[in-house]
Amino acid sequence: MSRWQELTGGTSGAEYAARFEALGRSGKDMHGEAALCAALVPVGSRVLDAGCGTGRVMIRLSELGYDCVGFDLDASMLDVAREQAPQLPWFQTDATEFDAALLGIEADFDLVIAAGNVLALLAPGTEATVVSRLAAALRPGGLLVAGFGLDAAHLPVPPSLTLQEYDAHCAAAGLTLVDRFATWDAAAYDGGGYAVSVHRLGS
Incomplete structure (x- = not known):
């Protein structure tokens, strides 16, 4: 069982979506992940979109003209996305x-994105397997972009990766x-508690 499932019980879709809708109404930019991918x-x-959740990032990328596919394990999140x-x-x-x-x-994606602490909330010990499977979905030269917390201030559970x-x-x-960036706005990484990493398949 992933740490996300332990936290939510798999029934968090509507609550998760409502939280982001409230943030959006407050004026906060909700599309930093999509903007970075577009750049x-x-x-x-x-x-x-790996661990797409309620689809916030993927829907925005689709609106911008990208050919998107999303997957998630949490049925309640996917209900909202659909x-x-x-x-x-x-x-x-x-x-x-x-x-x-x-x-x-087709396993020829130009970019795979894992936002929302997806990798940090996997079941401990499965991270290498997931990274390998995401890499296998990329075309040569494709990018894996992942953002996740590294300390207690940026994660709802103790850090493990x-x-x-x-x-x-x-x-x-x-x-x-x-x-590597400190935020989805592409601020320079300074060794802080959150990082967005960009890796390319191949040298």
């Missing part, structure tokens, strides 16, 4: 078992670090 790959690129954008392809699957071919989709460990998992999957 990394051109319009029309294929994007896989209600908001029934025309988009949403899949329910565990990240540790993700296989594009089994879902009937360090940047050093994550980089090692990426290297084992054939991914090379090309950039």
Whole structure:
């Protein structure tokens, strides 16, 4: 069981969506993740939203002209995503078992995004498997973009994945670090408690 499932019990979709809607009404920019992805790959690129949740990031990227696919394990989150954008392809699957071919989709994504602490909330010990499966979904030269907390101030559970460990998992999957930011607004990483990492498949 993932740490996300332990936290939520798999019934958090409507509550999660409502929280972000409230943040949006307060004037907070809710599209930093999509904006960063849009700066990394051109319009029309294929994007896989890994751990897509309620679809906030993927729906925005689709509006911007990207060819998107999303998957999540949490059925309650996917219910919200499908209600908001029934025309988009949403899949329910565990990240540790993700296989594009089994879902009937091409494994040639230009970019895979894992936002919302997806990697930090996996079941401990499964991170390398998930990184390997996400890398396998990329075309040569494709990008894996992941943001997650590194300390108690940025996570709802105790930290379990360090940047050093994550980089090692990426290297084992054939991914090379090309950039790292402190926020989705692309602020320079300063060693703080949150990081957005960009890795490329191949050197």
